[in-house]
Amino acid sequence: MLELVKTDSNNPDFINLVKQLDSYLKVTDGDEHDFYNQFNSIDNLKHTVVAYLDTTPVGCGAFKPFGEDTIEIKRMFTTEATRGQGIASAILKTLEDWAKTLNYKYCVLETGIRQIEAVQFYKKSNYQIIDNYGQYKGVENSLCFKKEL
Numbered sequence: 001m002l003e004l005v006k007t008d009s010n011n012p013d014f015i016n017l018v019k020q021l022d023s024y025l026k027v028t029d030g031d032e033h034d035f036y037n038q039f040n041s042i043d044n045l046k047h048t049v050v051a052y053l054d055t056t057p058v059g060c061g062a063f064k065p066f067g068e069d070t071i072e073i074k075r076m077f078t079t080e081a082t083r084g085q086g087i088a089s090a091i092l093k094t095l096e097d098w099a100k101t102l103n104y105k106y107c108v109l110e111t112g113i114r115q116i117e118a119v120q121f122y123k124k125s126n127y128q129i130i131d132n133y134g135q136y137k138g139v140e141n142s143l144c145f146k147k148e149l
Helices: 012-037 087-101 116-124
Strands: 002-007 047-053 056-065 070-078 106-112 128-130 142-148
Touching (some): 047 087, 070 087
Antiparallel strands (some): 002 047, 128 142
16 A cells, blocks of 8 residues: 655655665766756755655655745655556655645756656656756756646
């Protein structure tokens, strides 16, 4: 049974899942990992979700404020063994619904063009490609998305 727990970045299961995510990204991002990693600190994230499948932590995601009416989705991850089971969709929906209750109107996010599964996932989740924002402007391997809540 899937259970989604709203928590914060001090949650040990969230921290462990992010470590797994970083290991995965270190391989796929290659030489650019350090550049991207500087924008992925989990210190002080107040809105995180951890997914548990039969009490085992299998996925996570977070958001942080990004302007007055917008949040930025961060640190989305599901373990390799549980991909394709709708867990990431459930995490993302929980984050979006949580943001709505806090009166946010939009979500933005960045992913790498090498993250083919992530790009497909966000498109399937009704995110639209936008011009790269903030620190990702001019970064060829970044792809930015936006969705109205």
